[in-house]
Amino acid sequence: MKGLSKDRLWSIAVLTPSIILIAVFVYGFIARSVYVSMTDWGNDPAQALALNPIIRFTGFANYQDLFTGFLQGRFRQELVSTIFFTLFFILGCLGLGLGLALILDRNPRGEGLWRTIFLFPMSLSFIVTGTIWRWMLQPQGGLNQAPTLFGAPPSTFAWLSSTDAIWKFDWNKLPLLTASVVGFVLVVMAVRAARSGDRTRTLVAGGCAALLFLWALIIGPNIKMLPAPELHGFNFALIGIIIAAVWQMSGYTMALYLAGLRGIPEELREAAKVDGANDLGMYQHVIFPLLAPITLSAMIVLGHISLKIFDLVYAMAGPDNINTSVPALNMYLTSFRQNQFALGAAIGTILLILVAFVIVPYLSSQFRTEEGHA
């Protein structure tokens, strides 16, 4: 089956429509969005919906506005919120999913029924989930009334309408914080490379880390992004949304882990037992290391879902609750309610960059290993 036979031409012909559609709808539209984000389309309301709007190229002005503009504090809080949301959402799903999978792996009776119960929320829309949990988290009802069933006084946590926050930091410190975190990761990379004897990698990672720390010490503290300190942190109002999201998605990690556990050959467990490993030791030294790749896949899939989550927030807290809002929701409101298309496109592009950080290395590593096998 070599050369360009008629059949091979057919296969390319069959793929062509999809290739064109993806090229236009994914790559073309991304390029167009990036372009729109560098204009002033919609910043002047009169021009936003005009038939032939006057659109000027303004470079990175919209991005600058989002990160340092006086009026865009909401976006900055959303960026912080989405990071915290992603962190706790992933931790919750991994923890609960792994726990459930480990229990189901011990073959309880009626396993199919348990699995069905844990997984059914996956088939629901985030809008349905949001509607249910919105009702459950009403401050005077739902979960807060649950203690009264046992004779205790009702709980008073305000859930979605809570305005408290912790772990606040000044937005002006963001470059410094970012530099420190990235620098720390680079140091870890350098140490690991040094241990495995990769000299160039050690030098590059170490050098970059040193440069970053130098920058953070000398230039970083003098950067003022905003004229006044602006505090952002983890809003307690997000807790309810995280719980609802974990309720919906932890069945997914359970299914992943369960498939992984069932894929571990029985002989391996037997061998570990023969070697004198107890239950704990077997999990620690045999099973968990084998599950590590699954954890990575799950983190990536959950991470990108969490970064673009918007419907759940919309259904639970409505569009105007700034304490629960996320960039994906802001993009929708900015573009289609306020008609500030350029600003909306800029938020969309920032989201894309965040997701690409997670997805691109993953996809390319998946395919590199595959080409290696071929």
Add this chain to the structure above:
Amino acid sequence: MTANAPVNAPAAAPTAAPRRPIKPGRVVMYALLVLAALFFLVPVYLLVATALKSPDAINLSTTWHWPSALNWASFSDAWSKIGGNVLNSLFLAVTATLFSALLGSLNGYALSKWKFRGANTLFALMLFGMFIPYQAVLIPLFQFIKSLGLYGSIWGLILAHVVYGIPITTLIFRNFYADVPDALIEAATIDGAGFWQIYGRVIFPISIPGFVVVIIWQFTQVWNEFLFAATLTNTTSQPVTYALSQLAGGQAVSWNLPMAGAILAALPTLLVYILLGRYFVRGLLAGSVKG
């Protein structure tokens, strides 16, 4: 990744069957299972209980009580508000799913059985489309649909779902066909069959499980989607997710209505999941593992 591993697993479960004194370990296990099941089922109890209450019986302090009189009228009231949208969703999901499945099957066949140079790179570039946040393409998409004259029409929404469904359907079929032995194709080639004969006589007849997985997955995705639904449609063509969000977002509405609406909006995908759960899980696992 083997998604079908759990199917034959119960064979390895003789430990639970024979009658033996119950070990404390297993008591703890069942206690944990019940606890977890409560976490997943309590929202369902509240959903059903609230949907069956009459508006004046809904009181925040009696949230947990089962209604003293069942008010089935909630469902007909909710249907009168969002029934048209349920039908929109049904048309949308069925049509978009059929197109996606057909495209995915052909793409998967071409990519796995007629590999050409760069096929893997091409496939990776396609897959990226499955992970992008749709906010990053929303404005050009909106403009494009509008310029086609499809804004507000259900067909614009179908187009969007079919296009952005290409990556996942292609992925599932490509992995499915990868398990079909190449020898089968070669034998058919020797018999003189070409691209389409092989698809029609060899590949398509054995594709049923693949189609079931893809159809279930795509149907659920399209039915549950919200962002495109909110941007590309108007009142006559809005699917049920958007209608439900409007119903639930209004402050004046009594809570039994959105709850009954949520049940109506959830039933189709929930039924599919309960009846065909095994295939649903396969689609779920396919979305996370490539290669």
